[in-house]
Amino acid sequence: MLQPPHSSLQVAAVPAQRVPVRDRDHDAPWHTEAVCRRDEAGLFFAPSKEPTAARLSREEAAKRVCARCPVMVECREHALLQPEPYGVWGGLTAAERRVVLARRRRRELELKKARAAGRIAAAG
Numbered sequence: 352m353l354q355p356p357h358s359s360l361q362v363a364a365v366p367a368q369r370v371p372v373r374d375r376d377h378d379a380p381w382h383t384e385a386v387c388r389r390d391e392a393g394l395f396f397a398p399s400k401e402p403t404a405a406r407l408s409r410e411e412a413a414k415r416v417c418a419r420c421p422v423m424v425e426c427r428e429h430a431l432l433q434p435e436p437y438g439v440w441g442g443l444t445a446a447e448r449r450v451v452l453a454r455r456r457r458r459e460l461e462l463k464k465a466r467a468a469g470r471i472a473a474a475g
């Protein structure tokens with residue numbers, strides 16, 4: 352498992368609004384540009400026995416950090432492909448990632464059935 356970019360994240364001031372995402376250096380590994388590289392606020396992973404209201408608040412704060420991260424797409428795909436079972440990655444909670452993965456699996460199955468039935472051309 353890749354070390355989460357936000358394993359020691361710094362979130363001094365989390366803006367309430369979206370901040371325009373700048374272009375990123377595509378030659379560097381995506382996690383080197385993670386906004387959350389120093390998670391000093393501990394926003395991205397749940398502490399043990401976290402009450403629901405606190406979890407929801409923490410996750411929303413983490414998502415606000417993700418919203419201004421230049422590598423959000425790469426991070427999200429990484430977390431979906433692994434799959435990463437815990438924490439907020441790419442602006443999605445673990446539960447939200449499970450929903451995305453279930454939708455992808457369902458769509459893949461539908462496409463496979465459609466190809467088998469000759470309704471669409473096989474992928475090349």
Ligand code: SF4
Nearest residue numbers: 385387417420426441
């Ligand atoms: S999208 Fe979020 S979790 Fe992923 S690297 Fe950026 S700030 Fe961290």
